[in-house]
Amino acid sequence: MKLGLAIRELHRAEKSMARDLRKTADRHAAEHEVHHVAQDLAGWSEEHVHELTRHGRNYGLHLDERVPGSGPLAPLRTTLAELSAGRPEPGLLLLADLRRLHRKAAGVSLDWELLAQGAQAAKDTELLELASRCHPQTLRQMKWTNAMLKSMSPQILTS
Numbered sequence: 001m002k003l004g005l006a007i008r009e010l011h012r013a014e015k016s017m018a019r020d021l022r023k024t025a026d027r028h029a030a031e032h033e034v035h036h037v038a039q040d041l042a043g044w045s046e047e048h049v050h051e052l053t054r055h056g057r058n059y060g061l062h063l064d065e066r067v068p069g070s071g072p073l074a075p076l077r078t079t080l081a082e083l084s085a086g087r088p089e090p091g092l093l094l095l096a097d098l099r100r101l102h103r104k105a106a107g108v109s110l111d112w113e114l115l116a117q118g119a120q121a122a123k124d125t126e127l128l129e130l131a132s133r134c135h136p137q138t139l140r141q142m143k144w145t146n147a148m149l150k151s152m153s154p155q156i157l158t159s
Helices: 003-028 032-059 074-083 088-120 125-158
Strands: none
Touching: 003 032, 003 088, 003 125, 032 088, 032 125, 088 125
């Protein structure tokens, strides 16, 4: 059965999503909404990693439950974000970060869909419940990035 491979890939993708959300939050600390919401959304992905780690044991997987933070450069990114808040370049960097997060969230969402379909076919109700619980949060991550891109891009691109 290849559900273990799907769990492993989704676990990796959720870890990456959490890390990138934390980095974006640090990099754009001057944008308070981005900073705080990205931190909250990273927490969701971290929860997903923990859940996948636990459920992966049912498939013989030994996944690492630790989610790396935004790294040792986080304070430097935050300081640079605050110092460059008035310049136009951080706006373009923010758009690039939001685009990257949106694409990543879309990929994670697709992985949840595939896992749910596999769980349904395998009649693994526990895994199906996990996907049903976590996937809506991933969709909300994707909707948030899309909304932020729509609301911020006009001002950033025309200034």
